[in-house]
Amino acid sequence: xxxxxxxxxxxxxxxxxxxxxxxxxxxxxxxxxxxxxxxxxxxxxxxxxxxxxxxxxxxxxxxxxxxxxxxxxxxxxxxxxxxxxxxxxxxxxxxxxxxxxxxxxxxxxxxxxxxxxxxxxxxxxxxxxxxxxxxxxxxxxxxxxxxxxxxxxxxxxxxxxxxxxxxxxxxxxxxxxxxxxxxxxxxxxxxxxxxxxxxxxxxxxxxxxxxxxxxxxxxxxxxxxxxxxxxxxxxxxxxxxxxxxxxxxxxxxxxxxxxxxxxxxxxxxxxxxxxxxxxxxxxxxxxxxxxxxxxxxxxxxxxxxxxxxxxxxxxxxxxxxxxx
Numbered sequence: 001x002x003x004x005x006x007x008x009x010x011x012x013x014x015x016x017x018x019x020x021x022x023x024x025x026x027x028x029x030x031x032x033x034x035x036x037x038x039x040x041x042x043x044x045x046x047x048x049x050x051x052x053x054x055x056x057x058x059x060x061x062x063x064x065x066x067x068x069x070x071x072x073x074x075x076x077x078x079x080x081x082x083x084x085x086x087x088x089x090x091x092x093x094x095x096x097x098x099x100x101x102x103x104x105x106x107x108x109x110x111x112x113x114x115x116x117x118x119x120x121x122x123x124x125x126x127x128x129x130x131x132x133x134x135x136x137x138x139x140x141x142x143x144x145x146x147x148x149x150x151x152x153x154x155x156x157x158x159x160x161x162x163x164x165x166x167x168x169x170x171x172x173x174x175x176x177x178x179x180x181x182x183x184x185x186x187x188x189x190x191x192x193x194x195x196x197x198x199x200x201x202x203x204x205x206x207x208x209x210x211x212x213x214x215x216x217x218x219x220x221x222x223x224x225x226x227x228x229x230x231x232x233x234x235x236x237x238x239x240x241x242x243x244x245x246x247x248x249x250x251x252x253x254x255x256x257x258x259x260x261x262x263x264x265x266x267x268x269x270x271x272x273x274x275x276x277x278x279x280x281x282x283x284x285x286x287x288x289x290x291x292x293x294x295x296x297x298x299x300x301x302x303x304x305x306x307x308x309x310x311x312x313x314x315x316x317x318x319x320x321x322x323x324x
Contacts, residue, residue: 036068044080048131049073055132077131082195085145087153088121089200107150109205116162121200124149124181126192133191144190152180153197163219166202174199 040063041047047059049066050073059074066072088108108119126145128134138144156173157165165173177197185192204212276283 036070037065039064039066039074041076042078044078045076046079046131048075048077048135050075055136058131075131075135077128077134079128079131082125082127084123084125085142085149086121086123087146087149088119107146110154110157112157112162112165113159114161117205118157118162118165118202119205120153120157120165120202122149122153122177123198123200124194125196125198126194128191129193130189130191133189135191137189137191141190144188145185145192148181148184148188149177149197152177152184155180162204170199170202173197 039047041059041061043061045061047064049056049059051067051071053073056072064074066074108121110118110120112118124145134141153173156176160169160173174197178194181194181197185194203209272283272287
């Protein structure tokens with residue numbers, strides 16, 4: 001009993017004085033406050049700070065400070081992470097919650113502009129660009145993203161034929177869907193920016209898939225025949241065009257030859273005429289002699305009907321005489 005009394009006296013003397021209790025309380029409160037004042041923000045994040053429940057500021061990466069005891073609260077938002085939503089299918093690593101699994105078939109089935117039913121699978125990729133808007137402006141953010149995405153894709157698919165959707169219009173649908181979604185998200189103040197919309201599988205429903213494949217094969221055969229016809233056309237037309245160009249060049253060459261010859265005859269006639277005007281008698285005689293020489297020369301006399309050697313009574317060549 002004496003030992004317990006001594007211990008109580010010692011405790012009262014050294015530990016349980018009112019002043020020391022206050023200091024111990026202050027120290028404990030200070031440690032708790034210090035532990036809630038500092039927090040870390042990752043390189044891919046930004047921290048949104050609220051003071052008494054109202055938005056106060058946004059802080060960047062690093063070790064940051066806030067007021068303790070719940071006066072300031074911090075919310076780390078992954079602003080540099082590319083986030084993905086899937087529609088019409090579920091990958092093994094997607095992390096899609098159970099409440100969305102039953103809606104996969106419903107959200108992928110759409111009506112096209114030519115009144116065909118088609119199953120469309122797509123994904124959207126987005127980043128958070130305004131952390132405070134992302135946290136406070138919309139309550140059910142994920143469902144809002146999915147609803148707006150479905151609305152945009154349904155509208156674009158409903159304006160186009162099924163073959164265009166499966167073929168040449170895919171890129172156009174992706175680009176227009178990205179623009180339309182960003183406009184809607186900005187109007188709602190969701191604080192995100194869609195970077196890409198990518199269409200995956202676009203197929204008819206299972207009940208009509210075989211018939212559609214037959215139609216698609218027929219279209220492919222038609223396109224193949226058209227391409228073969230174009231190939232034959234492209235191989236024959238240049239050949240025919242080459243032959244036509246060759247004939248045109250031959251005709252142009254013949255025309256040039258005739259024109260040049262006629263111009264030469266005209267020039268020769270003009271020169272002879274000029275000489276004739278200077279000496280008509282001499283020119284006339286020269287022309288006569290040149291003509292006679294041309295007709296009765298040594299080579300021309302063999303084919304002439306005139307007997308140049310005067311062996312007959314009349315100076316006419318005997319046509320019954322054998323040629324020497």
